[in-house]
Amino acid sequence: MIPYGIWRKMTYDQYQNARHYTQIAEQFASNHWFFSVLRNALKETEGKSQGYFEDILMKEYYNNLVKILESGDFAEKHLQKFVKLEIDIQNLLCIIKTHNNIEQWDSFFNRAFIPNGLHVDQRRFKELCSIKDFSTLSQSISSLEIFSNDEPFKAMTFTSSAMLGRELSKSRLKMGQRFSRLYPLSVLPIIHYIVKKESEVENLRILARGKERKLPREIISELISA
Structure with missing residues (x-):
C-alpha cells in the first residue's frame, strides 16, 4: 500500500481479502467514482486478463484528468499540454505491448485507446496498430511529431519491444524536464519531480x-x- 492516497488502510485491507482480481474490481466499483466504468467491464469478465481492467482504468483516469484541466484557467494550459503528450506516450506503450497480439480489434480499441492526445489520434492509433513488422512500427513511431526535438530517439534502431518501451519511458522523463525548464513558475517542475520518483x-x-x-x-x- 502507498500511503497518502484518498483511501485509508482499512480500504486496502478489505481488498486484500479478495481471492481474484475480479472481486477487487467489484468492491472497487461499489466504492469509487469509476463505478459505471467497472460495472460495464465486469459484465464481460469471462476470459479477460488483468490487463483488461488496467486498460480501462488508465483510460478513465486520463479522461477525467483532461476534463478537469479543460475546465480550469489559463494557468493550467501548460499542464494540460503536458498531460496530452503523456496520453500520446501511454497510447504508444499500449500499441507496443499488444503488437501483433490483438484478437478482437473493436473491443481492444474501445477500451485501450485514450482520446485527447496531442499527436496520436484515433486514425494514427489504428494505423500503428495495423503495422505487423516491428521495424516498420518503430520507425513510424520515431517519425511522429512528438519526437521532433528528440534526435537521439529518432536515431535509434530498436531491436525489441522492451527496448522501445524503455526509450518511450525515457522520452516521458525528458519531456517533463523540458516543460519544467520552460515553465519554472508553474506546477510542472513538481510534476516532473513526481514523474522522476515514479521512474x-x-x-x-x-x-x-x-x-x-x-x-x-x-x-x-x-x-x-x-
Missing part, C-alpha cells in the same frame, strides 16, 4: 524482480528506463 520506484521494482528471477544483467538493463 525510480519502477526501476527498483524491475531490478528486484529481475534479480529474483535470475535474469541476465543485459535483460535487466534493457528494461530499466534510467
Whole structure:
C-alpha cells in the first residue's frame, strides 16, 4: 500500500481479502467514482486478463484528468499540454505491448485507446496498430511529431519491444524536464519531480524482480528506463 492516497488502510485491507482480481474490481466499483466504468467491464469478465481492467482504468483516469484541466484557467494550459503528450506516450506503450497480439480489434480499441492526445489520434492509433513488422512500427513511431526535438530517439534502431518501451519511458522523463525548464513558475517542475520518483520506484521494482528471477544483467538493463 502507498500511503497518502484518498483511501485509508482499512480500504486496502478489505481488498486484500479478495481471492481474484475480479472481486477487487467489484468492491472497487461499489466504492469509487469509476463505478459505471467497472460495472460495464465486469459484465464481460469471462476470459479477460488483468490487463483488461488496467486498460480501462488508465483510460478513465486520463479522461477525467483532461476534463478537469479543460475546465480550469489559463494557468493550467501548460499542464494540460503536458498531460496530452503523456496520453500520446501511454497510447504508444499500449500499441507496443499488444503488437501483433490483438484478437478482437473493436473491443481492444474501445477500451485501450485514450482520446485527447496531442499527436496520436484515433486514425494514427489504428494505423500503428495495423503495422505487423516491428521495424516498420518503430520507425513510424520515431517519425511522429512528438519526437521532433528528440534526435537521439529518432536515431535509434530498436531491436525489441522492451527496448522501445524503455526509450518511450525515457522520452516521458525528458519531456517533463523540458516543460519544467520552460515553465519554472508553474506546477510542472513538481510534476516532473513526481514523474522522476515514479521512474525510480519502477526501476527498483524491475531490478528486484529481475534479480529474483535470475535474469541476465543485459535483460535487466534493457528494461530499466534510467
